[in-house]
Amino acid sequence: MSDAIVTVDNCTKTYSRGAERVEVLKGVSLQILRGEFVALIGPSGSGKTTLLNLIAGLDQPTTGRVIVAERDISRMDESQLARWRTTAIGFVFQFYHLIPVLTAYENVELPLLLLNMTAKRRREQVLTVLHLVGLQHRLTHRPGQLSGGEQQRVGIARALVTDPALVVADEPTGDLDGRKKEEILDLLENLQRGLNKTILMVTHDHVAAARAHRLTRISDGLLLEERADTKEEALALAFPDAKIRGND
Amino acid sequence: MIPLKYNARNLVVRWKTTLMTASGFTLVVAALVVMLAFVEGVQKVCTTSGEPENVIVLAKGNNDEVFSQIDTRLASELENSRGVGRNDAGVPLASREIFLVVHRRLEQEGVFKFLQIRGVQPIAFDVHTQIRIIDGSPLRASQSEVIIGKGVQREHQLNVGDEIEMGRKSWKVAGVFEAGGSAFESEVWADLPELSSQFRREGVYSTMVLRTEGPEAAKELMTQLESSRSISCNPKTEPEYYAKQAEQTQMITSAAWIIAWFMGIGAIFGVMNTMFAAIGQRRKDIAVLRIIGFKAHEILISFLLEAILISIIGGFLGIGFGMSVNGFSRSTAIGAAREVAFAFSVTEGSIIFAACFSLAMGVVGGLLPALSVVRIQPLEALR
Numbered sequence: 001m002s003d004a005i006v007t008v009d010n011c012t013k014t015y016s017r018g019a020e021r022v023e024v025l026k027g028v029s030l031q032i033l034r035g036e037f038v039a040l041i042g043p044s045g046s047g048k049t050t051l052l053n054l055i056a057g058l059d060q061p062t063t064g065r066v067i068v069a070e071r072d073i074s075r076m077d078e079s080q081l082a083r084w085r086t087t088a089i090g091f092v093f094q095f096y097h098l099i100p101v102l103t104a105y106e107n108v109e110l111p112l113l114l115l116n117m118t119a120k121r122r123r124e125q126v127l128t129v130l131h132l133v134g135l136q137h138r139l140t141h142r143p144g145q146l147s148g149g150e151q152q153r154v155g156i157a158r159a160l161v162t163d164p165a166l167v168v169a170d171e172p173t174g175d176l177d178g179r180k181k182e183e184i185l186d187l188l189e190n191l192q193r194g195l196n197k198t199i200l201m202v203t204h205d206h207v208a209a210a211r212a213h214r215l216t217r218i219s220d221g222l223l224l225e226e227r228a229d230t231k232e233e234a235l236a237l238a239f240p241d242a243k244i245r246g247n248d
Numbered sequence: 249m250i251p252l253k254y255n256a257r258n259l260v261v262r263w264k265t266t267l268m269t270a271s272g273f274t275l276v277v278a279a280l281v282v283m284l285a286f287v288e289g290v291q292k293v294c295t296t297s298g299e300p301e302n303v304i305v306l307a308k309g310n311n312d313e314v315f316s317q318i319d320t321r322l323a324s325e326l327e328n329s330r331g332v333g334r335n336d337a338g339v340p341l342a343s344r345e346i347f348l349v350v351h352r353r354l355e356q357e358g359v360f361k362f363l364q365i366r367g368v369q370p371i372a373f374d375v376h377t378q379i380r381i382i383d384g385s386p387l388r389a390s391q392s393e394v395i396i397g398k399g400v401q402r403e404h405q406l407n408v409g410d411e412i413e414m415g416r417k418s419w420k421v422a423g424v425f426e427a428g429g430s431a432f433e434s435e436v437w438a439d440l441p442e443l444s445s446q447f448r449r450e451g452v453y454s455t456m457v458l459r460t461e462g463p464e465a466a467k468e469l470m471t472q473l474e475s476s477r478s479i480s481c482n483p484k485t486e487p488e489y490y491a492k493q494a495e496q497t498q499m500i501t502s503a504a505w506i507i508a509w510f511m512g513i514g515a516i517f518g519v520m521n522t523m524f525a526a527i528g529q530r531r532k533d534i535a536v537l538r539i540i541g542f543k544a545h546e547i548l549i550s551f552l553l554e555a556i557l558i559s560i561i562g563g564f565l566g567i568g569f570g571m572s573v574n575g576f577s578r579s580t581a582i583g584a585a586r587e588v589a590f591a592f593s594v595t596e597g598s599i600i601f602a603a604c605f606s607l608a609m610g611v612v613g614g615l616l617p618a619l620s621v622v623r624i625q626p627l628e629a630l631r
Binding site: 053058078084085087091093097098099100101106110111113114158 | 249250251253254257258261532533535536537538539540541542543544626627630
């Protein structure tokens with residue numbers, strides 16, 4: 001059995017805009033191993049969010065296959081994908097996207113309502129992940145009563161609560177600055193190390209990218225992969241104007 | 249399933265919009281409950297009017313006693329028909345009556361109201377057994393006295409000892425009677441010969457009411473009169489006659505229904521507008537719910553439930569307002585220039601019907617916006 005949790009096999013993705021056809025991905029192949037923390041970087045319009053969406057089961061490739069946790073998700077219909085996403089993928093968004101009228105506890109509990117689980121078991125699981133992200137004292141607070149960093153922690157707790165095979169994070173620190181950004185990156189890193197979670201993170205930010213084990217660069221719909229032992233060079237290539245600080 | 253508290257809290261957060269939309273439902277449901285209470289009230293009066301043992305006889309071709317004219321010869325023949333009961337003194341239980349409608353000006357309000365007057369003989373109190381004096385004294389012949397139903401007492405603000413101008417003279421109110429909530433309570437009863445002479449109706453009656461031994465005997469008598477070759481008249485059992493009068497409220501009911509339907513359509517558009525706005529504001533919530541695994545139909549049901557919640561709030565308030573008219577007494581015109589006092593009656597059936605009507609408006613109004621949820625693309629909505 002392969003140790004790859006994600007296999008993207010020669011995928012293309014083409015969109016139609018009227019008569020025009022735009023090829024966003026031009027035959028991308030990628031493997032992510034179990035427990036890896038991978039940063040997907042690239043300029044705007046390079047196809048990184050499209051690739052993330054294919055891996056997360058939010059979109060289907062035009063050609064090629066996507067296998068996540070040993071399931072070929074490119075053959076699933078929308079209804080199958082919806083339930084599969086609940087257990088297989090945890091989503092962390094740039095703007096948190098918490099439900100404003102629900103408390104931190106209720107936001108985290110939401111994915112569990114789709115699973116056949118007793119209320120007691122649900123409660124245990126929600127409290128565990130909220131404790132993990134350090135928000136056990138904010139259970140009854142609504143998103144509007146939390147800081148940006150705290151909201152993102154709730155978002156991460158919601159992503160982890162179903163114990164998914166893969167956590168996908170789309171610019172998780174994009175709306176945060178300074179210390180709060182570092183705290184979220186520390187949290188993601190600790191989760192990856194402590195729980196052996198596989199994390200795929202899309203980012204524009206060299207500070208966030210520097211925390212990943214491996215950088216995967218995408219440009220004009222094609223993948224350029226650098227290994228972890230050359231991460232500094234990869235960072236320097238990806239962010240030529242930034243002052244790079246490796247943390248390995 | 250998406251928890252209902254998600255919808256409930258969104259309604260609370262947008263409480264002004266929720267209240268405005270719900271008030272549309274409140275108006276429709278309240279109007280519906282009041283209308284049904286009106287119809288029920290009038291029908292109750294008409295169905296409790298008349299006793300099944302009594303046969304009311306009108307002149308051939310007449311369906312309302314206001315226009316009916318029976319002469320003395322026919323009255324005598326009817327009185328001696330087989331099946332007509334007799335009292336202890338052996339007098340036939342046949343009440344010759346005249347029925348008149350006059351206008352009376354209410355001094356305090358400055359408006360004219362119908363006053364229904366029935367001229368009766370003493371035997372009438374053996375025929376109409378529901379009549380019970382509740383204040384003052386019974387009717388005495390040739391004393392220029394009248395007794396009034398409690399509906400007249402309320403509507404015309406009359407009391408024992410007051411004087412009423414009728415015809416060319418003044419009549420004194422001797423007593424007040426009740427008649428089991430029937431239409432008689434909206435009448436003034438006077439001595440038949442005295443009234444006839446005042447209105448120059450001597451020798452002519454409006455109706456004859458014949459009392460039999462029981463409901464079956466009443467039907468037999470009715471059939472006998474209908475098939476008689478020598479007697480030409482229009483007999484009906486009293487309950488049938490008053491039920492027929494109630495049918496004339498049908499037009500009011502139809503008009504009220506048309507208004508209710510149009511108001512209902514307005515409320516449906518109101519909830520549609522609110523729900524489209526709500527969905528527009530919560531596109532990101534919908535996208536997140538879809539991404540974390542909720543299926544489109546589950547979100548559709550959630551938004552449909554939200555519309556239904558609004559209809560429940562509005563409907564509940566509407567039923568509450570509507571119920572406040574329960575027991576409220578008014579008078580209404582039925583038949584030809586006849587006015588009956590009735591009490592609005594909110595029944596269990598009306599409440600259930602109004603609640604279902606409100607729910608149906610919520611479902612119809614919520615369905616189209618809820619269906620639009622299915623078309624939202626999660627990824628586009630998050631951008």
